[in-house]
Amino acid sequence: MTTNPSLLTPYKNTGAQSSSLRQISEDAFYVVNEVVTKRLGHIPILKGDLHVLPYKVQRFIAEKAELCRPRGIYICDGTHAEAEEIKDKLVERGMLTQLSAYENNYLCRTDPKDVARVESKTWMVTTDKYQTVTHTAEGVEPIMGHWMSPLDFGEELDSRFPGCMAGRTMYVIPFSMGPVGGRLSKIGVQLSDSNYVVLSMRIMTRVSLDVWEALGDNDFVRGIHSVGLPRPVKSAVVNHWPCNPERVIIAHRPAEREIWSFGSGYGGNSLLGKKCFALRIASNIARDEGWLAEHMLIMGVTRPCGREHFIAAAFPSACGKTNLAMLEPTLPGWKVRCVGDDIAWMKFAEDGKLHAINPEAGFFGVAPGTSNKTNPMAVGTFQKNSIFTNVAETSEGRYYWEGLEDEVEGKNVQITDWLGKPWKLGDPTPAAHPNSRFCAPAQQCPIIHPDWESPNGVPIDAIIFGGRRPTGVPLVFETFGWEHGVFTGASLKSETTAAAEHTGKQVMHDPMAMRPFMGYNFGKYLDHWLSLDKPPHQVPKIYHVNWFRKDANGKFLWPGYGDNIRVIDWVIRRLDGEEGIGKDTAIGVVPAPGSLNLEGLGEVNFDELMSVPRDYWQSDAKEVRKFLETQLGSDLPNAIQEQLTSQEKRINAL
Numbered sequence: 001m002t003t004n005p006s007l008l009t010p011y012k013n014t015g016a017q018s019s020s021l022r023q024i025s026e027d028a029f030y031v032v033n034e035v036v037t038k039r040l041g042h043i044p045i046l047k048g049d050l051h052v053l054p055y056k057v058q059r060f061i062a063e064k065a066e067l068c069r070p071r072g073i074y075i076c077d078g079t080h081a082e083a084e085e086i087k088d089k090l091v092e093r094g095m096l097t098q099l100s101a102y103e104n105n106y107l108c109r110t111d112p113k114d115v116a117r118v119e120s121k122t123w124m125v126t127t128d129k130y131q132t133v134t135h136t137a138e139g140v141e142p143i144m145g146h147w148m149s150p151l152d153f154g155e156e157l158d159s160r161f162p163g164c165m166a167g168r169t170m171y172v173i174p175f176s177m178g179p180v181g182g183r184l185s186k187i188g189v190q191l192s193d194s195n196y197v198v199l200s201m202r203i204m205t206r207v208s209l210d211v212w213e214a215l216g217d218n219d220f221v222r223g224i225h226s227v228g229l230p231r232p233v234k235s236a237v238v239n240h241w242p243c244n245p246e247r248v249i250i251a252h253r254p255a256e257r258e259i260w261s262f263g264s265g266y267g268g269n270s271l272l273g274k275k276c277f278a279l280r281i282a283s284n285i286a287r288d289e290g291w292l293a294e295h296m297l298i299m300g301v302t303r304p305c306g307r308e309h310f311i312a313a314a315f316p317s318a319c320g321k322t323n324l325a326m327l328e329p330t331l332p333g334w335k336v337r338c339v340g341d342d343i344a345w346m347k348f349a350e351d352g353k354l355h356a357i358n359p360e361a362g363f364f365g366v367a368p369g370t371s372n373k374t375n376p377m378a379v380g381t382f383q384k385n386s387i388f389t390n391v392a393e394t395s396e397g398r399y400y401w402e403g404l405e406d407e408v409e410g411k412n413v414q415i416t417d418w419l420g421k422p423w424k425l426g427d428p429t430p431a432a433h434p435n436s437r438f439c440a441p442a443q444q445c446p447i448i449h450p451d452w453e454s455p456n457g458v459p460i461d462a463i464i465f466g467g468r469r470p471t472g473v474p475l476v477f478e479t480f481g482w483e484h485g486v487f488t489g490a491s492l493k494s495e496t497t498a499a500a501e502h503t504g505k506q507v508m509h510d511p512m513a514m515r516p517f518m519g520y521n522f523g524k525y526l527d528h529w530l531s532l533d534k535p536p537h538q539v540p541k542i543y544h545v546n547w548f549r550k551d552a553n554g555k556f557l558w559p560g561y562g563d564n565i566r567v568i569d570w571v572i573r574r575l576d577g578e579e580g581i582g583k584d585t586a587i588g589v590v591p592a593p594g595s596l597n598l599e600g601l602g603e604v605n606f607d608e609l610m611s612v613p614r615d616y617w618q619s620d621a622k623e624v625r626k627f628l629e630t631q632l633g634s635d636l637p638n639a640i641q642e643q644l645t646s647q648e649k650r651i652n653a654l
């Protein structure tokens with residue numbers, strides 16, 4: 001199979017800011033115009049004016065249209081009217097159903113084969129393999145980063161993209177991650193043949209014509225997405241949801257800042273601003289520019305005394321970020337405000353502090369388990385202008401999923417499950433898919449932070465890592481310093497969830513909660529983190545939490561949700577330097593007996609919750625050493641190696 005070299009030629013960044021370059025690019029207009037016109041051939045522009053866009057964008061569109069051969073090109077403007085027009089069409093076609101009990105809420109059922117991220121088909125394409133993966137020990141498959149050679153990628157691309165949009169519209173989506181024009185913000189352009197993607201991107205990112213203005217002649221991240229089912233369609237389309245599960249590929253070319261996604265319409269695979277751009281591509285940009293792109297929520301916590309602290313927290317997918325970011329405190333006088341629930345871009349500012357922005361504009365949250373009891377602020381957010389994917393529906397036009405039983409019990413309502421079948425309480429299968437999601441504008445969150453769109457971000461005082469650890473791991477501990485904190489993040493593990501294709505509950509390594517999102521060599525990534533602790537930087541303190549420890553009967557030891565404020569309270573008192581509330585253990589500082597505010601809580605087995613069992617941690621230490629040494633090989637930073645050794649010594653001395 002041959003590869004069209006023009007598809008794989010990196011675009012040159014002309015850095016066209018100076019007036020002389022601007023002059024050249026104006027002269028080049030006529031050339032561009034000719035090339036663009038030739039490449040487009042007879043493909044009509046259905047909406048918008050291609051020739052007023054930045055030249056690089058014009059060329060990008062023309063080149064990819066020539067490749068994918070859509071029936072027309074639709075340049076999105078991000079307006080409400082545009083969204084209405086698309087929604088009406090989708091309702092008519094049966095892909096969306098209005099949830100009539102709310103204002104402008106819609107339900108979408110996908111093909112049941114397309115319901116989660118597909119980690120095994122997600123790739124980083126780099127010339128040098130070790131830009132993507134670490135030097136693992138002989139015979140050990142790297143689990144962080146998934147490498148494909150440019151040559152192989154060329155073949156995969158050639159066998160999928162030519163003509164892949166036949167009979168469909170190619171939407172051009174201009175979007176900004178972070179407020180348009182902001183200091184930490186970045187611009188992307190996604191091409192997609194899915195109108196569900198257009199509607200979702202409009203919620204999750206800032207889609208607007210202002211983006212073109214802010215972009216000018218600068219470079220942008222390029223996204224090409226296709227559901228991979230050109231017309232006429234040869235196989236049956238299930239649920240009016242075109243996709244091509246057998247041929248899925250999500251490939252990133254970090255050097256070219258380019259993303260190619262094929263075959264899936266599901267959020268994490270198709271909303272390219274999210275995991276693909278804001279984590280995998282952005283972590284590459286961040287390393288080059290000296291900042292961090294992380295899988296973290298950002299929250300502001302105000303104590304009864306009125307002082308506010310900002311916290312960033314990294315938990316793997318479906319492990320509680322959205323819930324913590326919108327926590328409703330059970331302690332009186334406390335206030336939590338949400339800055340972001342999934343991704344943080346963080347950079348040290350002149351004040352020496354690490355400042356974070358939320359690059360997204362919406363929440364793409366796990367639906368099951370979300371209720372007025374667990375997360376009333378999320379519920380408040382998605383009462384209007386939201387899209388629900390793979391949830392169930394009631395005969396009253398409301399959404400339904402596991403965790404909302406109280407709202408239908410004893411009422412005469414019929415439920416239709418996510419597969420479109422009649423369903424009733426007590427049925428053996430779940431009503432909603434476990435990875436069903438709500439997609440809602442962040443600005444509708446009742447506790448959105450007034451500075452959530454501040455272009456300078458918010459100053460982070462503490463970073464928290466966490467995961468689902470049914471045994472052995474205490475509710476909270478403070479690490480002994482930056483290096484120990486980075487080591488603790490690198491050793492992060494969690495039980496698998498429905499957010500990706502892994503089946504069965506197994507505790508897996510998920511370093512920094514970034515395993516599925518690692519954009520470059522994980523050893524270099526750790527080096528980058530370690531290098532940040534230098535003057536004048538005031539690095540945040542690093543903590544680890546575990547809301548999911550279970551007792552011998554398999555019951556959670558900790559009530560979680562709103563009561564997690566009690567842990568945050570302890571964290572902030574530690575930041576303040578309050579004495580006598582910490583107890584040193586081998587793995588970090590846990591709350592001393594009596595130091596955690598448990599007032600008003602029922603029975604809590606504090607000792608079991610905080611215990612650091614020697615046997616457990618001895619075998620854990622062995623396993624972590626094996627993991628880090630075999631996974632990172634020669635890429636394992638010395639500082640992490642030293643942390644490993646000193647932690648082992650402390651554990652053996654327990």
Ligand SMILES: Nc1nc2c(ncn2[C@@H]2O[C@H](COP(=O)(O)OP(=O)(O)OP(=O)(O)O)[C@@H](O)[C@H]2O)c(=O)[nH]1
Pocket residue numbers: 315316317318319320321322323324341342364365366368369370374499547548556559560561564
């Ligand atoms: N037991 C317990 N469950 C929790 C807690 N916080 C969240 N959960 C559950 O964990 C699941 C996922 O929570 P989310 O907050 O959506 O997780 P997330 O990290 O934002 O997930 P992604 O969007 O996939 O990145 C939901 O079913 C929650 O109900 C907690 O404190 N205790």
Ligand SMILES: O=C([O-])CC(=O)C(=O)O
Pocket residue numbers: 116117267268269274275316317318342364499
């Ligand atoms: O990316 C997605 O599909 C949803 C998400 O936030 C995650 O899985 O962490």
Ligand SMILES: [Mn+2]
Pocket residue numbers: 295316317318342
């Ligand atoms: Mn996530």
